[in-house]
Structure formats: C-alpha cells, structure tokens
Amino acid sequence: MYLLYSVLLAVALVCATPYWLYEMFRHGKYRRGLSERLGFLPRRIPPSTQPSIWVHAVSVGEVLALSEIIRQLRADSPKHRIVISTTTDAGQNLARDRFSAENVFYFPFDFKICVTPYLRALRPELVIIAETEFWPNFVRTAKQCGAHIATVNARISDRSLPGYRRWRTLLAHVLRNVDLFLTQTPEDARRLKQIGAPEGRVFVAGNLKFDVPAPAASPILSQLRSSFRYSSAGPVVVCGSTVTGEEPVLLNAFKAVLAQYRSAVMLLAPRHPERFDEVEKLLQQSNLPFRKRSTWNGEPLSGSVLLIDSIGELASLYALADITFVGGSLVPRGGHSILEPAQHGVAILVGPHTENFRDIVELFRQNGAVKIATADDLSRTFLELLANEDERRRLGEHAFETLQSQRGATKLTLDKLRALLQRNTREAYTA
Numbered sequence: 001m002y003l004l005y006s007v008l009l010a011v012a013l014v015c016a017t018p019y020w021l022y023e024m025f026r027h028g029k030y031r032r033g034l035s036e037r038l039g040f041l042p043r044r045i046p047p048s049t050q051p052s053i054w055v056h057a058v059s060v061g062e063v064l065a066l067s068e069i070i071r072q073l074r075a076d077s078p079k080h081r082i083v084i085s086t087t088t089d090a091g092q093n094l095a096r097d098r099f100s101a102e103n104v105f106y107f108p109f110d111f112k113i114c115v116t117p118y119l120r121a122l123r124p125e126l127v128i129i130a131e132t133e134f135w136p137n138f139v140r141t142a143k144q145c146g147a148h149i150a151t152v153n154a155r156i157s158d159r160s161l162p163g164y165r166r167w168r169t170l171l172a173h174v175l176r177n178v179d180l181f182l183t184q185t186p187e188d189a190r191r192l193k194q195i196g197a198p199e200g201r202v203f204v205a206g207n208l209k210f211d212v213p214a215p216a217a218s219p220i221l222s223q224l225r226s227s228f229r230y231s232s233a234g235p236v237v238v239c240g241s242t243v244t245g246e247e248p249v250l251l252n253a254f255k256a257v258l259a260q261y262r263s264a265v266m267l268l269a270p271r272h273p274e275r276f277d278e279v280e281k282l283l284q285q286s287n288l289p290f291r292k293r294s295t296w297n298g299e300p301l302s303g304s305v306l307l308i309d310s311i312g313e314l315a316s317l318y319a320l321a322d323i324t325f326v327g328g329s330l331v332p333r334g335g336h337s338i339l340e341p342a343q344h345g346v347a348i349l350v351g352p353h354t355e356n357f358r359d360i361v362e363l364f365r366q367n368g369a370v371k372i373a374t375a376d377d378l379s380r381t382f383l384e385l386l387a388n389e390d391e392r393r394r395l396g397e398h399a400f401e402t403l404q405s406q407r408g409a410t411k412l413t414l415d416k417l418r419a420l421l422q423r424n425t426r427e428a429y430t431a
Helices: 002-027 060-076 089-099 112-122 136-144 161-166 168-175 186-194 219-231 247-260 273-286 314-320 339-343 355-366 378-387 389-405 409-423
Strands: 052-056 081-086 104-106 124-130 148-154 180-183 202-204 236-242 265-270 290-292 304-307 323-326 347-350
Touching: 002 136, 052 060, 052 112, 060 081, 060 089, 060 124, 060 148, 060 409, 081 089, 089 104, 112 136, 124 136, 124 409, 136 148, 136 168, 148 409, 161 168, 161 186, 180 186, 180 409, 186 202, 219 314, 236 247, 236 314, 236 339, 247 265, 247 273, 247 378, 265 273, 265 314, 273 304, 314 339, 323 378, 339 389, 347 378, 347 389, 355 389, 378 389
Parallel strands: 052 081, 052 124, 081 104, 124 148, 148 180, 180 202, 236 265, 236 323, 265 304, 290 304, 323 347
Antiparallel strands: none
C-alpha cells in the first residue's frame, strides 16, 4: 500500500513539474528550500547530540498557533532540542524569526529517501503535527524510528472529508501510527474516528488559534492613524486575505461607499503576494484613486484605496477598521480566519463560503459577532453597517468576547503532550 502511494505521489509530482517550473520562474515560488525538500539537510542544521522534538507547522497560521506550545516545551524539556519544519516561505520566515534559523527547515517531500536523513540527524522522540498533515511515509518512518507522534489542533474540513473517506483504507493504516489526536471541536473528533483514527487516542482540546496573542503593531500602523486623523479620513474598510474574483466586487462596493462617504478609505490586502501586480491592474482599471503600501509616503488617503502589498502587516491593520471583510469567502474558497480582526474588537463581515472555518464562523454567528453577505448584497451591507455605529460597536464587542471565551486550548494541549513525552521509554534510537 505504501509502495502504491509512493508511486502515485511520484507520478503526481512529475505531472505537476511544468506548473512548478512556471511558478518558479514567473513568481519565484518553490525555488527556496528545494534541496531541503529533496532530503538534503542544510548546513545550518547540525545533527542533534540530544533527542529532539520535531514540530511541523505548514504556514504562518500554524506557526503562530504553535508558538506558545514550542516556548513551553523548550522551557520544561531542556534535554530536548526543538526543531520546526514548515511548507511555505512565509511560515519559514516567521519560524526562523521566532526560533532561529538553525532550528528551522523546509518539510521534505513525502518519500522515505527524503525524510530518513532528517530523522537520522534529528533523532526525534516526539513529532508534533499541526492540523491534518497526514503524510503517510513520514508518519510511518518516524514511528519506525521510535518517535511518538501527536496531531494537534486537528480539524477535518467539509472540503477534505469526502477525499479522506475515499482513501479511508490507506488512512486507517497511517492513523494507527499516530499516538495522540487533539482536535479543535467534537465534530472534528467524530470525523477523525470516521476516517480511521483509533477512538481511544482522540481528544477534544479546543482551537489553539484562539490563544494566539494580538500581533505587535506594524511600523505603518501609527503612520496611518496619524494620516487618517490629520486628513479627517474615514470611515475605514479593511478587506483582508482577498482572493481571485473578490476584488472587483469589493471595489464596486467601495464605490457605493464613496458615493455617501467621500473621505472613506479602503485597505485592500490580497492573500497571496504573487497577486499584488494583478490587483494593482484591477485598481488601475477601476478608476479609483489608490496608493501602494510599498511606495506610500504619508500622502492623504481620503477617498482612496491603499493596496497592502506587504507580508505580515494585515493582522495589526485590522485595528484601524470601522468594518472588516475577511476574504476567500465571497467565492467558493472556504474562507480565512476571522480571529485576527476579532482580537481588535472590530465589526467583521464575511461572504457565504466559510467551510474551512465552519465552526468558528458558526460560533461567532450564534453570538451575534459576525455578519454574512453575498456578492449581490455586499454594497448594501457595507452601507447599513456604516450608517449604524451602535450595530458596528455591538458586533465588535461580541467578536472580542467570543474570542476570549474560547481560550484555554494551549494548556490542555501541553498537558497531553507532556504526558505523551513522559510515556516514551523506548531504548536507543534506531534509524
């Protein structure tokens, strides 16, 4: 079964090579860390003289969610080296910034020949996998090498569930190698058992992302506040993590806002950096006045759009908003997390496609902490909220209160991980 999986994975990689090459040369994607993904341990990662704890966090969201877990494990497990792998460049940058480059690397391709050099060099006693990165060869080989394996903050989205069911036979073999599953919700726990996770190993711990502290203010935040104050700009609409197909709808809605609020400002932050140029062209075609964050020098922004063509600043910029819109939700992309604007207690608006965060959005909806709008009624919803300050304040307060009420997953997760680490009484590590 694992041989068949490896063959299919190899075929998929070969078929995807033209796309990868295009993205490499067109956008610079996938180029960085390629040798590490192929199984070559970088020189900055020395082989461990002590056993390690390997944490795999795909991207920025997972690194943020696991940061406190990593800090606590470092403090109470001084005999273990903590190493972190990521898949995306943005996740890699954040992890290196927080935990130093000699402990951070790109996750290898899921072939035994690629993962074994890391397992031999790092000697992990515990592997912690964020959410549902069930890579069959990696999980199996890590287990064969004597590591305990835990999946934390696990979730099974509506979109991924049918695929997992289809491959349940293979997944059941993979999931037997995992010693501990800590899920975000009871529904995620039920789905995990449904696709083959052993029942006695599945526990509900809550969502670690509720525990992520508010981000530090980005350098531009105070500049924008001063600019808005001195130029009497406002109201401010922040549209974050937008994807293809959403910006034209949002820009049309902003034109309706400008018809009634001539000094309004939109901060527009596309989800993917490679789309910055594309969105700039859309802005040029829209005939709306706009500036780019990368070239903005403090000019008044009243009645215009500021394109946030930077990485890592959006979370703190939500603090400026009278209304926030969280993207990936007007079109069927599953949505993005609404927790960052909730940290600032601002009014949150999403589209109807929020399957990737179904439980969070539903919890907020039940608590009157988020509004849902379609592309057809987005302009009207913007205008209704801007005309009703009490409603905006209520939405923001309820969002912050809902966020606070769900904290505590970090402690529960740490307790379970510590117990699992203490259970590991295996003999000498064998690769």
